[in-house]
Amino acid sequence: MLKVLLVDDEPYVFEGLRIMVDWEKYGFSICGEASNGEDALEIIRTCNPHLVVTDIKMPVMDGIQLIKTVYEDSNIRAKFIVISGYDEFEYAKNAMKYGVNSYILKPLDEDELNQAIEKVSRQILEERKDEESRNRQLSFVAESAINSILKGEATESDIKRANFILELDENEEIKMLLLEIDNFDKWMSEFDEVQLKEIREKIKKIINSSMNNKFDLKVFEDDLNRFCILVSKSMDIYDTICGYAKNLKEMIEEKLDCSASIAISEPVAGIKSLAELYKQVDLAISYKFFKNIGSIIFYKNIKNMSMNHNLLEIDIDGLKDCIRENDTEGIKRKIKNLFHDFSKDLTAPELIKIYIENLELEFIRYVQEMKGNVQEFTNKLMDFNKKIEKSTIEELKKEATDLCMFLGQYIESITTSNSKDIIAEMKQYIKKNYNKDINLKIIGKHLYVNPVYIGRKFKQVTGMQFNEYLHQVRIEEAKKLLRRTNMKISDVARSVGYSSTEYFTSKFKSFTNFSPSEFKNDFLVSLHKY
Template sequence: MYKVFLVDDEPLVLEGLKLLVDWETHGFEICGEARDGEEALQAIGQIRPDLVVTDIRMPVMSGLELIRQARESLNSDSHFIVLSGYSDFSYAHTAMRYEATDYLLKPIDSEEFDRALRKLRADLDKHRQAALAKANEKLAFARYSLTMLVQGMESSGIAQQAANRLGIGPDTEVCVILAEERLADHRESVQRAIEDVTAGGADMLLFPFDDGIGRTGLIAAGKPANVVNVLSNLRANIAKHAAADVWLYVSDWGLGPSYMHKLYEQAVQLRDNRPFGTVLLAEEVYGVSHSDSDEPVPAIVMDYEDELVRFMESGDPQSITEAVDSLFARLYSEGTPPSVARAIASDLSVVLLRRYPSSDTEMDRSPNTVSTALPYAGIRELQSTLVRLCVNASEKLGRSEKKPMVAEAVRIVKERFRKPLKLRDLAEELQYQPAYLGQLFKKETGVSFHEFLNTTRIEEAKSLLRRTDMKIAEVAKNVGFSDAEDFSRQFKSIAGMPPSAYKNQAKRGS
């Protein structure tokens, strides 16, 4: 509806205008009235009506003077329909010079008035559509410019100029806010909610942008004193309008458009690494944690191979996801810096991909390529990659035939028991994780790898003690024991008597 303001010093004329004209049908609503030009001028400055219907001859200030001062003093773009009981052409000429929309004589002819309103409504609609199209064009250009700035693509200065027109000058405090929805199918509703919230005004200037690669964000300009409360209310309003769970990731504050790219990358890191490297500013609002030192983090040797085996042995994707989540939760609770958590996740992914080449086309890359690409990914992406690799490895292990691998391990033990032989070395040769190979070996043979190795050595030692005159120390060395005392202990444990007693018994038996 368009707003119309009525001005006439005769109350009966005002009542007639309100009752005789079907304003609503023509798309207008009366927003006020005045009995003289001076009172009307003050109201026009406050209300900014689309149409003013005014008499010419009034006390204090005439209708023509009202139009002149409204144009010159108020810079008003309101339309004016002038009513007059005088047919003097000079009045009409003056009214048109002040750009009055129409000049109608009293008494009012309802049909003539209706025609004037229909014509004015068409002009107002056309003007409003043109203004809306122009505003949308400016908004689209501004958002494109903001996208250029946050992505660091600006070189010509056009984007900075656009930012300045939005009120973001070189000394304006700015930050970048990224929004994330819990469910992917809520993205459009969150985008619409951001539009609604920013259009409604806020304690700081907010400009939505879409970075073109799936991230929705806001440029905030003008840091308020109660910034945490403002951010908390902002998230709550977006979530309410979108009817969705929403997180906000808020960068540090910088000065002017030139900082936007750096702040955008910081917000992306917050989003990709949460909760590592973040501080909870308010409910579901994350900011930058500055507790970590800028000094290089020393290398930390952490062995999570047993974790990997546990992940894969579960066989259930949900259990694997929970296990990986538990690992990262523990890393976070232990205060692990983001760089170390990222390195651990990357290393584990590379180890898995090397041992169990993935059939996932997204990960169908050599370990060397992955090892250089993964460290640049966010921790959450690495965590997701680790889950997929564990599930893939678990499926491979479930489909594979285990007996041939154990049979190969048994063959190697029987061939090489005389030499130093460790489970880790055997697992590396067979390209299996040591703990997993050990568990599978015991499951299928009934004894542990070490028990099987020692039993194989002791059986050979029995043969040597029965058939040769070798000394016990020589037998121990021959079957793979570097320590004669350890050999004697193992022999007694397996054969039930010391090697010397066994040798004497064998001789008596012969």
């Protein structure tokens, strides 16, 4: 909607202008009224209307003075329609000298007034189209030149062209701001390409508005969710760049209901150093990982820091044990300590995500060994992986905690459902193979289950260690052979799985309180009694 200001020292004129003109029909809304040129000038400087309808003869500052002042101020866009009770050539001549669109005499003719307003409306809209077209062309040329400089491919003519379009002196001091929309991936999943383009246009308009729409060519898109802003020494916001960044961030967050982070470079001399500025803000914005989203990060505060890309010696085995045992407090404690080390050592986010991915892979294998539903398990893990793509270290810690809690609960659920079946299969295997050299590793391989897991589960279900149970089965079978056959003790030992007669004798006595020969003799004596 175009804005119009009405200026006259006679109140009835305002009423007439409201009644005689259907302002909305011509795309206008009345933004204010003033009874003298001085008040009108103040409103013009505040509202920057597209059209001013003004009288000539007014107190304090007359219409000609008002028009002249506005004409000489390049920051004001207003066009003028003069309404006057003075049919004098000199007034009209002075008005037209300053670009007045129409000079209408009082009493006002409704048709003449409407025709003048319609003409101004068309002119403004045509100029707006021309300006938008020109700005698009300049923006394309500016971005092409900037991209050439960023890639290190710029020629001297590219640099001169960029300086000219961006209105920069050759060695003028400049800084760069990089604005990044946090969690943009959420918008990517919710909106289509057209809607995302509209959102990016809104962001650019907010940025341009924050600079009073005077420096729109100094704003360029770096990525779907990133916008670079060049701030030169001649701009008012240069020396208050921190306050400007804070205000811009608040405007973006308020109008788009999102979070934004901003990185600010150090100054360099001349646009030829643009690539250096970009490296600074690109590095600085990556450190928001160690801060809260919505941060303002100065390159000068992080330039002496260095992210750690080396693998750390971390207690990942302890965390795995807590997960297998579904120890929630242990999981929280281990994750807290783990991320404290990550933060202290400035561990690179991609490295932290590798640790998490390796943990997931290990538990995928673990679920497979436990005969769980691997497809269902991996589908659930995908939901977690989406959440950790773009996070701060605090968000990642929370997601990692949730992930490990989920792993613990999932492992416990399938453990509960299949542990009895697995123990039954183990007992069956032992019963058939007790006379062979068997152990948990061999049984685990046979059942496709982790040997540590089945060893722990066997103890929980049966109340005894696997080896103790194996000895018990072997001794029971040995007792049968001793009762029913005349086999030598050494042959009995080998028949039930012992290669050493001495070791067999020791184990037999620990279970029965008799040596094998004593047991056999005692059985024979008992038999003769009957």
